[in-house]
Amino acid sequence: MSSGINNNSPGKWEVVKKNKKPGGGPGKSNKSGPSPAAGGSRKALSESNMPKVETAPPIKTSETIYELAFDKQSKKQNKEQVPPSYALSEQQQQKKSSSGRQAKKSSTGEQNQKSGKFQSLEEAIEALDLTELEQQIEKSQTAFPENPTVWVKDLAGYLNYKLQAPETDPTQSQHTYDYPFCLASKELKNIIKCVWGRSDDVLEHFFDHCIYTMLRELDKPAGDALHGYRICIQAILMDKPRIATLHLKKYLELLRSHQNRPAKCLTIMWALGQAGFSDLAEGLKVWLGIMLPVLGIKSLSSYAVAYLDRLLMMHPNLTKGFGMVGPKDFFPLLDFAFMPNNSLTASLQDQLRHLYPRLKVLAYGAKPESTLHSYFPSFLSRATPSCPADMKKELLRSLNECLTMDPLSFSVWRQLYTKHLSQSSLLLNHLSETFDGTSKKMRASLQETIHSFRVTNEELLAKGQSNSQDIAACNKACNNLLQKTKGKGFPWSRLLVVCFVFVLGFVVHDIRTHGSFNASSSAHVLQQSGIMSISQQAWSKVSHYSLEGYSWLEANAPHYYSQAAVTLGPSLELAWNKTTEVATYTAEMCSIRIAWLRQNLPRFIEWLLASLPDAVFQCLEYIKHLLLFVLQKCLLPAIEYVQTTVEQRWKMFMESCKEEDLWLCFKEHLLNFTNSTWTHLQSTSAAVKNWTLSMISKL
Secondary structure, three states: OHHHHHHHOOOOOHHHOOOOOOOOOHHHOOOOOOOHHHHHHHHHHHHHHOHHHHHOOOOOOOOOHHHHHHOHHHHHHHHHHOOHHHHHHHHHHHHHHHHOOOHHHOOHHHHHHHHOOOOOHHHHHHOOOHHHHHHHHHHHHHHOOOOHHHHHHHHHHHHHHHOOOOOOOOOOOOOOOOOOHHHOOHHHHHHHHHHHHHOHHHHHHHHHHHHHHHHHHHHOOOOOOOHHHHHHHHHHHHHOHHHHHOOHHHHHHHHHHOOOOHHHHHHHHHHHHHHHHOOHHHHHHHHHHHHOOOOOOHHHHHHHHHHHHHHHHHOOOHHHHOOOOOHHHHHHHHHHHHOOOOOOOHHHHHHHHHHHHHHHHHHHOOOHHHOHHHOHHHHHHHOOOOOOHHHHHHHHHHHHHHHHHOOHHHHHHHHHHHHOHHHHHHHHHHHHHOHHHOOHHHHHHHHHHHHHHHHHHHHHHHHOOOOHHHHHHHHHHHHHHHHHHHOOOOOHHHHHHHHHHHHHHHHHHHHHHHOOOOOOHHHHHHHHHOHHHHHHHHHHHHHHHHHHHHHHHHHHHHHHHHHHHHHHHHHHHHHHHHHHHHHHHHHHHHHHHHHHHHHHHHHHHHHHHHHOOHHHHHHHHHHHHHHHHHHHHHHHHHHHHHHHHHHHHHHHHHHHOOOOOHHHHHHHHHHHHHHHHHHHHHHHHHHHHHHHHHHHHHO
C-alpha cells in the first residue's frame, strides 16, 4: 500500500481530483498501481470524506478591496500550493468568464486594467472606475458600519491597486509639489473628502498605516507602485497638516532605523513634508525635526535642502513661521552654510547659503530687539580670527546687528569678555571700522562698555595673565574706538559762536579806542564799502514806513475790528468749532493709522525683503555702481572744473581792480556784464524774429 501511494501521488492530492468520473477507480489513472482491493478502499475513503468536492465546484468567494490591495501578492506566491482540484476549477471558471468576451475588441485601457500596469499615472487615473469605487466603499461601510478604519484602509488599498504606473523617484522631485493628488479628478476628490468626513477620528492612525504600508511595499523585490497611498497622504495633510507633526520623534527613530535604505528614508521624508505646503509652521517643524538631523547624510541632504527651498518659496510671508526657529536650530544651519569641508557638497552649501537670510529672519522673529541677546554668545564664540573669511564677515555683521537692535547684548558681551578676548578684539576692530554708521544710542552704550573693558584689561594685566597679546590687542582696539566716540565731527556751531564773539569784541575794542563809532575803523570800512550808506537808507525807509503803518493801525484798527467781529464773528466761531472737530477726528484716525503702521511696517519690510527676488537687489547694486561711476567720472570733475574757473575769474577780477576802489570796480564789472548780457539777448531775439519772419514768408 505504501508503494501504491508513492507511485500514485508524488507531491499531489489525487484523492480530491475533480476530473475523476463517478465509475472510475483509482487504478484507472495509474495502471501500475496497487491491487483493486487497495483502490477500492481509497475510493470509499474519498467518497465518504469529501463528497462535496467531487460533486460540486468550489464556491466563488467575493473579492473585497482589502484582498485586492493586501492579499494579491500572497495569492501569487501561494498559487503553487493550492490543491489541484481547486486550481483546476479556478481555471475553468476563468475560461467560462472570458468565453463571452472577444479579445480582438478589448481596448488598451481594459488590458492595462486587467494586467494592473499603465504607461503613466494619468492613464491609470483616467481608467479608474469611480462607480465601482463607490460601490466598494458602500460594501465596506455596510459590512463594518462601526469601524471607519476599515473604510479608509479599503479606499487606500483600492486606489493603490488600481493606480499601478511606473514610479521612478520616491520624492517626486520632477513634478509639482501636489503631485500625484493634482491629477485626481474633482469627483475622486469629493469621494475621498466624503470618506474623510465620516472617518475624522481615525485619520491619525490611518496616516501611520499609509507610511508603514509604503515601507513594507518597498521591502518587496517587485513591490507595487505607491501612488494610491501618496494621494491619501496628501489628501489628509492638505486639510489637517498637524497630523504629520504629532509624533515627529517616532518618525525620526523610524528614519534612523532605515538609514541604510535611502528609498525608505526619502519616502518618510516626502510623506511628512507634505504638511508644509499648506502650513509654513508645520513644514518648519517637519524640516527641523526630521530633515535637519539627517542633513549630514549625503543620500538625504539633497532632498532636505530642496524641500527647504521649495517651502520658503511657497510661503513668502515669513511671519507665519516666527517662533519655529530658535538658537539651537539656527546655529547648526549657520555652520552647514558657511563652514567649509562639511558633509554638504559645494552646490548644496551655496543653495543653503542663499536661503540663509530668510532663515535668519525666521530665527530673529517679530521682535528682534528683545531676542537677539540670546544669539549673541553663539555668534561671539564662533568669531575666531582663524574662521573662514565669509563666515567671519557674516558673524561680525550679525554681532553688529545684535548690539544695534538689542541693548541687552552689551551686558551679555561684558559678561563673556574675559573668556573671549580674541573674538572681542576682532569685534572691536570691526566696530571701529564701521563706526560712522552707528546710531547715537548705540554709541553711548558702546562708550560705557569700552570703559568697562579698559578697567578689565588693567586688572588682567596686573594679575599677569598668560594671554597678554590678546589683552594688548583689546586694549589698543578700545583706545582707537574711544577716540572715535569722543570726536563728534567738525563743531560748526561752536566755530560760528567763536567768530561772532570775536567780531563783536573787535568792534567794541575799536569803538573804545577811537572814542565813538563814527570815528572808529569799523565805521570807516563800512563807509568805504558802501554798506554804511545803504544800511542808513534802509533803516530810514523802514523807520518811516513803520511809523506810518503804526499810525494807520492806531486810527483804523478798532473800527475794522468791530466791523469784522460783527460780520464774521458767528461764521468764524462755527468754522473754529468745525476745525476743532476735524482736527480731533484727524488726530484719532492718524493715531490709529500710525499705530497700525508701527505694528505692520516692520513685517511688511521683512516680507518685502524676503519676497523680492535676488535680481532686484542685484539691479539696485548695479544702479548704485552706476551712480558712483557718474559721481566719480562726471560730477566731481565738473565741480572741480567750475571751482577752478571761478577761482581764475576771481583772480582776474582782483588783478583788474588792483589800483581802483574795490566797490567801484565791482559796480563797473557788473554794469559791463549786464550790458553784454542785454546786448546778447537783443541780438538773439532779433535773430529768432528774422528767422520766424523768413519761415512765414516762405509759407
